[in-house]
Amino acid sequence: MARKRLSKVQLGILKTVVFAVCLLPISLIILDAVNNLLGADPIQTLHFRTGDWTIRFLLITLTMTPLQRMFGSSLPIRFRRMLGLFTFFYASMHLLVWLVLDQSLNIDNMLEDVPESPYIILGLLAYSMLLALAVTSTIGMMRRMGSSWFTLHKLIYLIAVMGVVHFFWLTKLDYSEPVIYAVLLVVLLAFRWNVIKEFFVAKVKVA
Amino acid sequence: MIIKKPALISENDVTPRADFDNSRALISASRRKFLLQSSTAMLAGGLAPSTLWAGNKIEGVKKSPLSIDVPTTPYEYVTTYNNFYEFGTAKGDPAVNAHLLKTKPWSVTVEGEVGKPGVYDLEDILKRQQLEERIYRLRCVEAWSMVVPWVGFSLANLIKQMEPTSKAKYVEFTTLYDPEQMPGQKSRSLKWPYTEGLRMDEAMNPLTLMATGLYGEEMPNQNGAPLRLIVPWKYGFKSIKSIVKIRLMEHMPKTTWNESVGREYGFYANVNPQVPHPRWSQSRERVIGAPLFTPKRDTEMFNGYGEQVASLYKGMDLKRFF
Numbered sequence: 100m101a102r103k104r105l106s107k108v109q110l111g112i113l114k115t116v117v118f119a120v121c122l123l124p125i126s127l128i129i130l131d132a133v134n135n136l137l138g139a140d141p142i143q144t145l146h147f148r149t150g151d152w153t154i155r156f157l158l159i160t161l162t163m164t165p166l167q168r169m170f171g172s173s174l175p176i177r178f179r180r181m182l183g184l185f186t187f188f189y190a191s192m193h194l195l196v197w198l199v200l201d202q203s204l205n206i207d208n209m210l211e212d213v214p215e216s217p218y219i220i221l222g223l224l225a226y227s228m229l230l231a232l233a234v235t236s237t238i239g240m241m242r243r244m245g246s247s248w249f250t251l252h253k254l255i256y257l258i259a260v261m262g263v264v265h266f267f268w269l270t271k272l273d274y275s276e277p278v279i280y281a282v283l284l285v286v287l288l289a290f291r292w293n294v295i296k297e298f299f300v301a302k303v304k305v306a
Numbered sequence: 307m308i309i310k311k312p313a314l315i316s317e318n319d320v321t322p323r324a325d326f327d328n329s330r331a332l333i334s335a336s337r338r339k340f341l342l343q344s345s346t347a348m349l350a351g352g353l354a355p356s357t358l359w360a361g362n363k364i365e366g367v368k369k370s371p372l373s374i375d376v377p378t379t380p381y382e383y384v385t386t387y388n389n390f391y392e393f394g395t396a397k398g399d400p401a402v403n404a405h406l407l408k409t410k411p412w413s414v415t416v417e418g419e420v421g422k423p424g425v426y427d428l429e430d431i432l433k434r435q436q437l438e439e440r441i442y443r444l445r446c447v448e449a450w451s452m453v454v455p456w457v458g459f460s461l462a463n464l465i466k467q468m469e470p471t472s473k474a475k476y477v478e479f480t481t482l483y484d485p486e487q488m489p490g491q492k493s494r495s496l497k498w499p500y501t502e503g504l505r506m507d508e509a510m511n512p513l514t515l516m517a518t519g520l521y522g523e524e525m526p527n528q529n530g531a532p533l534r535l536i537v538p539w540k541y542g543f544k545s546i547k548s549i550v551k552i553r554l555m556e557h558m559p560k561t562t563w564n565e566s567v568g569r570e571y572g573f574y575a576n577v578n579p580q581v582p583h584p585r586w587s588q589s590r591e592r593v594i595g596a597p598l599f600t601p602k603r604d605t606e607m608f609n610g611y612g613e614q615v616a617s618l619y620k621g622m623d624l625k626r627f628f
Contacts, residue, residue: 139383
């Protein structure tokens with residue numbers, strides 16, 4: 100079956116559309132915040148909405164490679180970096196909600212809260228890894244880092260697991276939402292079983 | 307009968323929500339508009355109006371000196387942000403589902419170490435109580451708080467009328483179990499029915515309230531109608547809702563959250579900023595209804611009721627007995 104490749108212009112248009120769609124969640128969140136529609140517990144609402152979108156974008160990002168394999172088209176891969184950076188964007192919003200609204204940028208409060216809240220420690224760790232991936236996401240960095248770029252960016256699997264555990268860890272009793280994300284993640288990771296296995300085997304050999 | 311249909315002119319001076327809404331600066335005009343719209347939308351979605359806005363005024367309520375003098379949380383938030391897993395685990399679930407609960411008639415079984423066991427009609431119980439308005443801060447174990455003008459009576463009075471025996475050392479409370487009226491009970495999120503308990507001296511403390519209403523009106527179902535406990539120095543989950551049974555016991559009763567996750571939720575559950583929950587800090591709380599950029603509130607020892615209750619726990623290791 101012959102597949103038509105998209106022209107540069109077509110791809111550009113498509114990328115712009117996807118970009119705009121990715122901005123929809125944050126637009127709706129800001130709109131609700133401005134109009135006082137965040138409900139009784141606005142800080143919690145913002146935590147949940149930015150956190151939900153972080154994990155959703157992460158899972159969508161991880162869907163691109165399986166899509167490519169299933170349909171034999173390289174098109175999904177062309178969106179992978181953008182989606183990955185949106186994951187980072189929503190994670191940054193999530194962190195910002197915590198820093199500015201939850202902690203009021205008060206360092207003393209943070210130093211007290213963080214050691215008492217294991218899920219926050221995990222979230223901060225995952226975010227710092229995501230930051231490293233975002234910083235090294237440019238074509239220039241990719242070229243400079245060579246094969247180590249691919250090794251570094253395999254961290255996304257670990258980050259995804261940490262994100263889901265972060266969600267489980269802060270949940271009180273009703274695990275239905277994190278379970279959904281966990282199941283989706285397991286399916287997406289199953290596609291990479293060989294890669295993950297090789298990664299760990301290689302590490303063990305090095306050690 | 308104490309509970310009546312709304313009177314045209316009210317003579318009591320209990321915090322009415324209309325008054326409150328008009329005077330409060332915290333709630334902006336736009337937010338009020340939204341609440342109006344959202345409530346209209348919810349009503350259009352098939353909600354019985356009486357569920358969300360109970361609306362029936364309670365007459366003959368006295369003000370209590372035990373009230374704290376701070377602005378109360380808007381009625382709309384008090385009645386739409388609820389932890390009442392019998393109606394679902396999301397905060398908005400109870401306001402949507404609680405219309406399924408039938409609160410009239412309602413009877414309460416009194417049993418155990420009492421001189422006067424029996425099944426009492428709630429109306430008969432209320433006939434013998436002086437209802438008071440008490441404005442208390444409610445601190446949830448999830449690190450948020452609200453201030454609610456409850457209507458109710460001292461549990462101590464009720465217990466005295468039950469004539470406790472010398473063996474009565476604890477009080478156990480049980481919520482209604484009826485999955486048809488409480489659809490959340492169809493899920494096994496917790497072991498039903500919900501039970502809670504207090505030590506006798508905690509139950510007899512003047513602060514401990516049996517509440518039948520809020521904002522001068524009959525208790526909305528989602529807030530635990532028709533009869534619930536309020537123990538203001540303990541985390542909210544101790545304040546059991548829709549009570550059908552009170553049992554006086556010699557031994558410490560089993561309590562639902564403690565049975566479910568004992569590592570995280572103790573029998574005492576006193577508000578204590580120094581003892582974190584195993585997974586989060588308890589040193590500060592989000593104030594429900596506060597504007598977005600309001601810093602969190604420092605949680606007070608015993609939720610600010612230390613003067614009245616600290617002596618109950620003298621010599622106890624509160625880290626161990628959390």
